[in-house]
Amino acid sequence: MEEQTTSTSQRPKVLLVDDEESILNSLRRLLRGQPYDVLLATSGAQALEILAQQPVDLVMSDARMPNMDGASLLAQVRQRxxxxxxxxLTGYADPTAIIKAINDGQIHRYISKPWNDEELLVILRQSLEHQHSERERQRLERLAxxxxxxxxxxxxxxxKHVAARTAELQQTADMLDLAYEELKHSYVTGTEVFSLLANLRLPPAKQTNRQIIELVRGYSKAHGLDEATSRDLAMAAALYNIGKLSWPDTMMVTPSDLLHSAERERYRGYPxxxxxxxMTLDPMKDAARLILxxxxxxDGSGFPDRLxxxxxxxxSRLLKLAVDFVELQRGLILERQMNSDEALLYLRQYSGRLYDPELVEDFIQVCAAFLSDITLIDPDVKVVTTxxxxxxxxxxxxxxxxxxMLLLNAGKVLSAPLIEKLIAFEAMEGGKYQVFVKVPQDEPGLLQAEG
Structure with missing residues (x-):
């Protein structure tokens, strides 16, 4: 292993590697004016020569290059x-290359082409800040x-000298704790950035991660969960579906209930x-277990281990509630997209079978507090059958x-003939409608739907 040291007083050096000079020129223009010294290489071999000659703080490499691809280059950088x-940096979805880069090169970030300039600058800044924190932690450890x-x-x-040194050591320990907390916070931020990039595989109407993150954070805050648990939940919510990135686009947007047998087996393997x-990232191990x-x-009928x-x-129980609540509304579980109230009624209906019965009502209360379109617990609304x-x-x-199919709009006042037609259509379709109606002024209170 070859050591490289960079003085904290020097500007960070960033090495950009891409076999397309137009890409390098675009990146160089983007970084002009940034507090970095920018080095360029058009191949993996040239990049290794530069690294052998001078210290480099960060390498950003294209995934697909002749002779030596980006994953192989980054694996060598990690080793040396x-x-x-x-x-x-890659312009196409290649799960094999991504997995190789994560496992062999232990990359810190993955960016898709075409990139967003602001996001790329944020990622570079956060990566170098992460590196600075790690160097500072090591320096403080040596000092200790x-x-x-x-x-x-x-x-x-x-x-007296002992007492003075003891006080200094305590201060050093406090600084180490602070540095480590900053590192863990950087991981949470990094997972959310990565989830936004991964969501580019999906059309906006099918993207789920941001709302799931907000829901688990809302629950954590409302119920006073400790910082470590809240952090693991947020990271799990951000990356719960990273295993789906290797799926074809059609499977990514197909409701799970409509998947064929082979696709269903693949679906069951994504956790x-x-x-x-x-699991290769130590700060992610607890979040990875929640995702699994x-x-x-x-009731024990789930997967992968039928717990x-x-x-x-x-x-994991809380994450399932948040995932199903959002995915039911995105049409990723059932063919019909539900509204928020229908999704919550679904959670109530399967309480004790799919979901922890003690968590369901608490989760519904959190949804009502954080989302503006929930009428399920509105005392002026009740749920009835036809x-x-x-x-x-x-x-x-x-x-x-x-x-x-839309049958009737909100605000419609029902007549007796219209109610009879609804009952007949419901019987013909073989369904069972749950109808949200306004409570008359002389009938206060909420009628809970039967599960």
Missing amino acids: WPATMRIM RVQNDQLKLLNSTLE KQSESLL HHQERW KGEAIPFG RELTAGTELARNLNADNG
Whole structure:
């Protein structure tokens, strides 16, 4: 292993590697005016020559290059100059290359072409800040060891000196704790940035990660979960579906209930694949375990390990509620996209079968507090069947058939003939509608839907 040292007073050196000079020129223009010294290489071999001649803080390499691809180059950089930050830049979705870069090169970030200038600059800045924090932590550790040795020499003669050194060591330990907390925070930020990049595989209407992150954070805050648990939940929410990146585009947007047998088997494997991709990163291990078990079911019928009840990690049970609530509304579970109230009724209906019954109601309360379109717990709204409808009732939400067709708009006042037609259409379709209606002024209170 070859050591490289960079003085903290020097500008960071960033090495850009791409076999297309137009790409290098674009990146160089983007970084003009930034506080970095920019080096350029058009091949992996040239990049290694530069690294052997001078210290480099960060290498950003294109994935696909002749002779030596980006994953192979970054693996060599990791082996010879492990302190150098490593980022892969690619213009196509290649799960094999991504996995190789993560496992062999232990890359710190993955950026898709065409990149967003602002996001790329943020990633570079965060990566170099992460590196600076790590160097500072190592420097403080060396300082602590030196001071500890000095303390041993002075212990027998100078009690006052001992007390002074002890105070200095405590201050150093506090600084180390602060530096480590900053590192862990950087990982949380990094996972969210990566989730935004991974979501580019999906159309906007099918993207889920941001809302799931907000829901688990809302639950963590509302229920006073400790910082470590909250952090692991946020990282798990950001990357729970990273194992789906190897799927074809059509499978990515198909509801899981409509997948064919071969596709369904692949679907059941995505939590394990997600966990495998993240286990190499030590700060991600607890979050990876939550991801592994987030498709387990309370009654033991889930996957991958058919865990049952409280054998399922708490964070996995909460993550499943958030994932299903959002994916039901995105049309990723059932063919028909539900609205938020219908999704919450679904969670209630399967409480004790798919979901932890003690978590469901708490989760619904969090959804109502953080989302503006929830009427399920509104005292002025109740949920009834078609046979409980009466003439003069006003709809509080749109009414959709099970196939997704809009039947009636919110605000519609029902007549007796219209109610009869609804009952007949429901019987013909073989469904069971849940109708959100406004409570008359002389009928206060909320009627909970039966699960």
